[in-house]
Amino acid sequence: MTHVLRVNPIACVGHGICAELLPELIEIDEWGYPIVDTRPVPPWLERETHRAVAACPVLALTLQHAERRK
């Protein structure tokens, strides 16, 4: 089952922890907010991805099934 990362932009306040834990898929813009790679998460990054999702202090980062849009 492939997953995609999604950020709730209203909940996100730019702690930046996700980008520290998962720099392969998340970078921080010039204002401190995450730019998330929304392509399916590759299998070799699943562990790190789950860790980044769990680490978000406001639960703004989620993993969704790839086929479910929006």
Next chain:
Amino acid sequence: MSDTQAQGQRTTASDRPVGGSLRLLPPVQGATERLSAHLARNGQARCRGTALVRAVGQAGLTGRGGAAFPTDVKLAAVAGASGRKAVIANGAEGEPGSVKDAVLLRHVPHLVLDGLQLAAEAVGATEAYLYTGAWLAGWVRQTLAQRADDVPVTVIEAPPRFLSGQETAVVSRVSGGLSLPTFSPRRVSERGVNGAPTLVQNVETLAHLALIARHGPDWFRQLGTPAEPGTTLVTVNAGGRRTVTEVELGTALADVITAVGTAVLIGGYHGTWLPMTTALSLTLDNRALRRHHAALGAGVLAVLPRQACGLVETARVTRYLAAESAGQCGPCLNGLPRIAAAMAELAGPRPRRGTVQAVERWAGLVTGRGACHHPDGTARLVRSALTVFEVELGRHANGRCSATTHHPVLPLPRAEEMPLTDEDWL
């Protein structure tokens, strides 16, 4: 009640509310169609319920609020849900350049309210809402009192904000919250008003639906193009006036725009500037407009007259759009004011080098990163301005401007009407 009273501060004395009509607006222009006249002109609905959902699909009706989403797909999604359901007629019309929803509610309220009842019946909703500006809410309540509707309709006032009509903001306000966009992985057709599956349709879409219920899909397809059937209301902003006209989809833009100018803004303040020569060669339908990265949106067209500067006008609108951001999403909250400040610099003499590149970078950075499409639409507007007014950018770089007047062209609310506190979103 005169038109100017009905539309309150939204309509200036110079507005000509109705320019032409084909199907939606009454034959006697300027008058309100009373219930008896409405029934005499349009008759009773013959097609209802699930048969109406099919007919709407065969007709090819799409949403007239801006997104042009197939109406039957939305109807079917809510019809297929179980439990308590709701329908909202969206007449918020937050676009300063649009008055077509106000004209519809003012002139043919019964057609809209019929559409709301038929849609509620078709999806099995037991509650219905009509969401519109404060200056029209009393008028609609008065009209509702003359009717004997099966599904009770509650009128909810929309605050005068650009984003008031955004689908999730509408659901939030109708649920008793602020008129702000929300973020949810579930669509409003799954979880809408207080959790109930909800159908949100623009008031014009409901008026078309009410006519399809009477005359059928074949009649609907007699006008328009095979890919985009039917008619649509447009608000043409030209010469300081906003004129609402009903046109066939696929009509030559040259027939719709008669004013002289250098460029046309198509699709409102989330729309796209096109040079006048390009615009006049196109037809008014999304298939033709898409090739030029434009879309019809809610049907707002605005002509830039020769004596005005496209950069100055775009900078004014961008400042307004930045102020109208809900301020909920980081990229929009941070990016839009920076884009607006840079556009203001480009609108003035001798902007700093790299300002165009900064706007382009920020436009890319905000796109797709909000809970709603406000950052995307603002980015679209400024990018099209940088392309269409490229020659003007060069003049400004040399300290010149082709404007011969500083009189503002595109309609905007006054600066003191910008949102500051939560109460401004109620």
